[in-house]
Structures are given as C-alpha cells and as structure tokens.
Amino acid sequence: MLQLTDVHTYYGDSHILQGVTLEVPQGSVIALLGRNGMGKTTTIHSIIGFTPPVKGQIVFEGKNIVGFQPYQIAQLGIALVPQGRRIFPSLTVKENLTIGWQKKKGQLDNDLKHIYSLFPVLKKREKHSGKHLSGGEQQMLAIGRALMTHPKLILMDEPLEGLAPTIIQDIYKKIIELKSSGYSILLVEQNIHLALKIADYVYIMNKGKIAYHGDTKQEQIKEEIKKYLSI
Numbered sequence: 071m072l073q074l075t076d077v078h079t080y081y082g083d084s085h086i087l088q089g090v091t092l093e094v095p096q097g098s099v100i101a102l103l104g105r106n107g108m109g110k111t112t113t114i115h116s117i118i119g120f121t122p123p124v125k126g127q128i129v130f131e132g133k134n135i136v137g138f139q140p141y142q143i144a145q146l147g148i149a150l151v152p153q154g155r156r157i158f159p160s161l162t163v164k165e166n167l168t169i170g171w172q173k174k175k176g177q178l179d180n181d182l183k184h185i186y187s188l189f190p191v192l193k194k195r196e197k198h199s200g201k202h203l204s205g206g207e208q209q210m211l212a213i214g215r216a217l218m219t220h221p222k223l224i225l226m227d228e229p230l231e232g233l234a235p236t237i238i239q240d241i242y243k244k245i246i247e248l249k250s251s252g253y254s255i256l257l258v259e260q261n262i263h264l265a266l267k268i269a270d271y272v273y274i275m276n277k278g279k280i281a282y283h284g285d286t287k288q289e290q291i292k293e294e295i296k297k298y299l300s301i
C-alpha cells in the first residue's frame with residue numbers, strides 16, 4: 071500500500087533521513103521504533119508532505135506522492151495522528167472533529183456517529199473544550215479526527231506517549247480494533263512491549279537509517295532491541 075524507497079530528507083543543511091526504505095502492506099500494522107531524535111517523526115512528516123524528501127520515492131497505492139501538498143495526500147487516504155496529539159485546545163470536541171470538513175450535514179452526522187460509537191466518551195464530552203479533556207481523551211479525539219477523513223492508512227506518532235497505564239491499555243485496545251476493522255497503520259512508538267504486541271512487522275531506526283527490520287515474532291528482534299533501543 072505504501073512504499074518508501076531510499077528517502078532522504080533535510081532540515082536546512084541537516085541531512086536527517088539518510089536513505090529510508092520501508093513498506094506498509096495493506097491491512098497491516100507496521101511499527102517504527104527508535105530512540106529520541108532518530109528520525110521517526112521526520113519519516114512520518116516526509117510521508118504526509120510536511121517535510122518532503124529531496125531524494126527517493128514515496129509510493130501510495132501505486133502513485134509517487136513526493137511533491138504532493140499535505141491536503142492532497144490527505145485526500146488520497148492518508149491520515150495523521152500527530153505526536154503530542156495537537157488538538158485545538160479552545161475548540162469543543164465536536165468542533166475539533168468537524169472543523170475543516172465541507173460535508174453535507176447528513177454525511178457529517180454519520181461520520182460523527184461513527185466516531186462516537188468508537189469512542190463513547192467523546193460523545194459525553196462533545197461540548198467540552200479540548201483543553202478540559204484528560205490526556206487519554208485528547209488522544210481519542212486526535213484519533214477520531216484522523217478517522218473523520220475516511221483514511222485507508224493512518225500514521226500514528228507515539229499515541230501512547232505520556233498517558234497513564236490504564237489509559238494506555240484503552241488506547242492500545244482501540245488500535246487493535248482499528249487493525250481488525252481493516253485500517254493499515256504505521257505506528258511510531260516508544261512503548262516497545264505494546265508496539266511489538268500490536269504490530270506484524272517492525273523497523274528500527276538509528277540516526278536517520280533503518281538499522282533493522284523483521285517480523286515481530288522473530289527471536290532475533292530481542293537482540294536488535296537491546297542494541298538499538300535500550301537506554
């Protein structure tokens with residue numbers, strides 16, 4: 071569904087991604103792991119068009135999307151759940167979900183109903199502003215907002231970051247649910263234990279390169295995690 075081939079991305083003169091090659095097959099969850107500052111978010115931002123690569127290909131459903139604007143990439147069916155959630159704090163839950171959507175009322179209502187059935191707490195908090203939600207609720211809202219676009223592929227950047235353990239379990243279960251409903255997911259996570267439980271396949275990044283990739287069930291993965299991810 072999504073293939074990155076030899077992707078090179080810069081911030082100014084800093085050569086951050088140095089030849090990233092990875093693949094997200096249809097219907098799978100792919101984990102992208104790595105220590106802080108290794109280039110995980112930059113990979114996600116390269117895909118979504120925030121920091122377009124200078125070299126390399128990003129092919130989504132057969133189309134090279136390098137050079138496309140972020141809104142065009144979203145229209146093709148890729149949604150982002152950004153690191154740090156980034157909901158609008160002064161807007162209500164409903165406004166956060168509906169802002170920017172020029173949909174017919176019936177369609178908008180159906181989409182909202184769908185999100186509220188996945189996350190009933192968002193319905194309860196519909197009129198509350200974003201800043202009054204708990205971390206877990208904000209994360210649900212960030213995921214809900216991504217789903218409003220009817221994506222085929224969801225890019226999730228550390229959705230479990232900074233959440234209380236019980237909430238982590240709730241979000242974890244929701245991601246499993248999304249996987250069962252057929253969404254393809256590229257999951258960036260620092261919670262290695264849960265990421266390996268959710269994902270089918272894993273890529274480990276080190277200094278802007280893919281240092282290891284393999285099936286999550288492979289024994290070798292433990293060694294690679296020790297090598298690249300232990301602090």
Ligand SMILES: Nc1ncnc2c1ncn2[C@@H]1O[C@H](COP(=O)(O)OP(=O)(O)OP(=O)(O)O)[C@@H](O)[C@H]1O
Pocket residue numbers: 081084086104105106107108109110111112113153
């Ligand atoms: N806007 C920016 N301008 C310049 N350099 C940046 C910018 N954003 C990130 N970097 C640098 O690019 C490198 C990769 O950062 P990136 O955010 O992709 O890492 P990450 O793997 O997502 O880390 P984390 O786990 O902390 O989120 C880091 O060295 C970082 O300092």
Ligand SMILES: [Mg+2]
Pocket residue numbers: 110111112153227
């Ligand atoms: Mg990051």
